[in-house]
Structure formats: structure tokens, C-alpha cells
Amino acid sequence: MPLRIVFAGSPAAAVPSLQALAATEHEIVAVVTREDAPLGRKRVLTPTPVADAAETLGIPVLKANRIAPLEARIATLRPDLGVIVAYGGLIREPLLSTPRLGWINLHFSLLPRWRGAAPVQRALIAGDEQTGATVFQLVAELDAGPVFATLEYPIGRNQTAGHLLEVLAERGAGLLASVVDDLDAGTAQAATQVGDVTLAPKLDLEDGRLDWSRPAAELDARIRGTTPEPGAFALLDGGERLKVLDAAIAHGDPTLAAGEFDLRAGRLLVGSGTDPLHLVTVQPAGKRAMAAADWWRGRIR
Structure with missing residues (x-):
């Protein structure tokens, strides 16, 4: 039976995942994204790329810089699964347990390396030769949940963070959609993260x-x-x-x-x-x- 999904994301890197899920038989009952923000020299209030994509797809959009105030509203949607890709805010209890299958996250690194907000940038700055994407079960601890699937990607000598993030966003979208299908079928299996933890705080x-x-x-x-x-x-x-x-x-x-x-x-x-x-x-x-x-x-x- 198709899943009822709440999708949370904000930047352009989350758009391929939203589009990939919208192309499946599953139903995205709402998209949660950050509020419109002033951009450019004229500081024009501008929706997030995910908000624009959701409107094009005809999906209801909920805008909030913190997801906690939306807990009751999301609960009324009776979601089977929450999916988050670069939303820009944390999900805590009781919302973490609201969907029947909890929340899954697409993260742009090979966890547990580079947990945090800037995994692609930190991997490049550190001189890593390889990175990838990980789909994992969201838990209270930052990017620490068990892993459903990963993909590996070699970092090109001339790639910038912007280009690398575009590549991982496109490739990760397919990985995410396959995990959602496996969760629906009851065949998804998650394994505990293994390896040394490194952190990827937001850049200033x-x-x-x-x-x-x-x-x-x-x-x-x-x-x-x-x-x-x-x-x-x-x-x-x-x-x-x-x-x-x-x-x-x-x-x-x-x-x-x-x-x-x-x-x-x-x-x-x-x-x-x-x-x-x-x-x-x-x-x-x-x-x-x-x-x-x-x-x-x-x-x-």
C-alpha cells in the first residue's frame, strides 16, 4: 500500500529528492520548508527552492523555520513516514515518533564521517578523496541513526562544493526513493553506523x-x-x-x-x-x- 509521506527540505539540493518521491506511487501529503527569506540586493522575500518545486507539483506547503510548532498539524495528516533532506532544523520528540515508520534522512556524506550541516564542504576542505550519500533512520542524536543504504562517489580534483552537492543530490534522490519503497514493502534493513565520527558544523x-x-x-x-x-x-x-x-x-x-x-x-x-x-x-x-x-x-x- 502506498505510503503517506511528509517531506521536509529547503535548498535546491533537496529538490531532486522531492521530485523523485513525487514520481512514485507514494503520496506526499505535505511539504515542510523554511519561511520565505529576503534575497538579493533588493532583499525581496523569496520562497525556498523546495517551496517552488512543491507548488509546481501541486503539493501543500507548510512554511516554518522551526518544525516544532507544526507538530499538531502534521499529526492530523496521519503520515506513515517522514522524509527530511536539508530542511535546516532539528526534529525532536514527539514529532520524531509521529509517523508510523518514523523519519528517514538523506545525508550527503558516508556516515559517521561528517555528521552535521556542511558535510560536502568539510569533506573538500579536509582533502577527502571520496564521499557519498547515506539514507538513515532519524534519531534524537545528530545524524547518528542506523543506516539503510549508502552510495560512494569519488571527489574530482577540480570539483567545488556547489558542483559536488549537485551531483550527490541527484544520485542520492534515487537512493532515497528506493529505501522508501523498501520500507513500504517491509524489506528495509538498517545497520548501526561503524567508524570514526567526524563533525561538519556550518561554515562561517x-x-x-x-x-x-x-x-x-x-x-x-x-x-x-x-x-x-x-x-x-x-x-x-x-x-x-x-x-x-x-x-x-x-x-x-x-x-x-x-x-x-x-x-x-x-x-x-x-x-x-x-x-x-x-x-x-x-x-x-x-x-x-x-x-x-x-x-x-x-x-x-
Whole structure:
């Protein structure tokens, strides 16, 4: 018998999962998402990507930045299962036990590595070579429930957090839908998480700060792990902030002193603790994104 599902999610990374479930025989009785938020320079109140997707699919939407006030309303929907993908809030009792089958969560890491809000970003910053997605049973402890299914994915050398999250969101959606089908059929089996626990707290602006004295591989990982948000940046002489949008390790180029800039054959290089970095695209404070070499030419005139 098809399941009655309450889906909770907010960002674009949760949309593929919502669409995958909507394409099954199961019924999504409501979508819970965060409230409209002011975006852009004009601070226009904007629905979440999940809210937009739910309206397109004709699914009722409940908007709340905290899900607890919706407990009674969700209970009246008599859900068999709750599904959460990057909602942006915690689910506690009694709501945790309201659906007959509880809640399951699609998380973008290979648990128990990188429990928390920023698993993709932290994996890249740490220099991990592999990540993946996990569907697990939600419990009171953060991302600690038994695991139904996982998929593994190798991290590409040039992938940013934004690109990697898109890939995992698409692939994880199918994994999630298959677990929902197994729960409906009564064949789903969950296993206790095994391995060392690492935490992935939400990033703040300082996580994007670049220290040119660090090794090039570490700087490259930090740039990719904080792109597009919160963004990698360096402070220039005088405290000017320079956002680094795209860069690569300049293997084989002569070394430069840490923080030293040099324009070579049309490429802007900056010294690190090891190899130089080739800065491809930058954004000076208060200006548009531009080719790094053009920025440097304008600066030294």
C-alpha cells in the first residue's frame, strides 16, 4: 500500500529528492520548508527552492523555520513516514515518533564521517578523496541513526562544493526513493553506523579565509570547499578583501614567496607554502567578478 509521506527540505539540493518521491506511487501529503527569506540586493522575500518545486507539483506547503510548532498539524495528516533532506532544523520528540515508520534522512556524506550541516564542504576542505550519500533512520542524536543504504562517489580534483552537492543530490534522490519503497514493502534493513565520527558544523565567513603561507594543496581544497558559499577570500595590504572564485595549483612553476603575486605568460600566480597557485577568477571588494590577470594589471598601473 502506498505510503503517506511528509517531506521536509529547503535548498535546491533537496529538490531532486522531492521530485523523485513525487514520481512514485507514494503520496506526499505535505511539504515542510523554511519561511520565505529576503534575497538579493533588493532583499525581496523569496520562497525556498523546495517551496517552488512543491507548488509546481501541486503539493501543500507548510512554511516554518522551526518544525516544532507544526507538530499538531502534521499529526492530523496521519503520515506513515517522514522524509527530511536539508530542511535546516532539528526534529525532536514527539514529532520524531509521529509517523508510523518514523523519519528517514538523506545525508550527503558516508556516515559517521561528517555528521552535521556542511558535510560536502568539510569533506573538500579536509582533502577527502571520496564521499557519498547515506539514507538513515532519524534519531534524537545528530545524524547518528542506523543506516539503510549508502552510495560512494569519488571527489574530482577540480570539483567545488556547489558542483559536488549537485551531483550527490541527484544520485542520492534515487537512493532515497528506493529505501522508501523498501520500507513500504517491509524489506528495509538498517545497520548501526561503524567508524570514526567526524563533525561538519556550518561554515562561517572565516572558514573561507586564505593564509598564503599554507601548502598549495590545502589552499586549493579550501577554495573549492567554500565555493560558492561562504566564498574564499584573502586580505591584501591595507585590509582589502579579494574573493577567489577559481584557482588551480601551478605545478612545476618556480616558487614564489608566500603571498607574492607575479604575472607570468598571462597567468596571475601567487606564492604559497609550497607550489604557487594560479588565480583564474577573482572578485575585488565592491566590484564584479573578473579574470585575475586583468585585476592585477589594473592594480599595478
